[in-house]
Amino acid sequence: MATPPGHVADESVDLAACIGATWIGNGVAGTAELLARSLGPGGRMLIGEPYWRVTPSDEETAAACHATGVADFLPLPGRSSSSGNSGMTSWR
Numbered sequence: 001m002a003t004p005p006g007h008v009a010d011e012s013v014d015l016a017a018c019i020g021a022t023w024i025g026n027g028v029a030g031t032a033e034l035l036a037r038s039l040g041p042g043g044r045m046l047i048g049e050p051y052w053r054v055t056p057s058d059e060e061t062a063a064a065c066h067a068t069g070v071a072d073f074l075p076l077p078g079r080s081s082s083s084g085n086s087g088m089t090s091w092r
Contacts, residue, residue, distance in 0.1 A: 012040030019048035 007024050009016070016035040018024065025031030028047060035045040052073045056062045062070045 007034050009038035012043065013038050014040060014043050015046065016043065017046040017048075019046070020050050022047065022049055 016038045018031050018035060022028050022031040025034045028049060031047060032045065035047070039045060055073050056065070056067075056070050059069055062068075062072060065073075067073065
């Protein structure tokens with residue numbers, strides 16, 4: 001993946017964070033890869049992603065939020081599991 005300008009630190013850091021902007025890496029997994037490039041040994045990353053308490057009721061509502069469709073909106077359990085087998089630990 002090409003690195004977007006300004007998204008990887010020039011020097012290693014102890015903490016890399018992205019709150020609500022995982023579009024920088026085209027989603028949670030890609031953003032985690034970007035943040036990991038900035039971390040030094042033993043460094044930690046924090047990714048905060050918004051979630052919906054209730055799935056939008058129709059495609060028009062989803063489109064008004066600049067989403068491709070209702071399927072883009074994951075409830076909290078879906079967001080928590082989106083880290084998959086990446087080795088990341090989720091806290092809520």
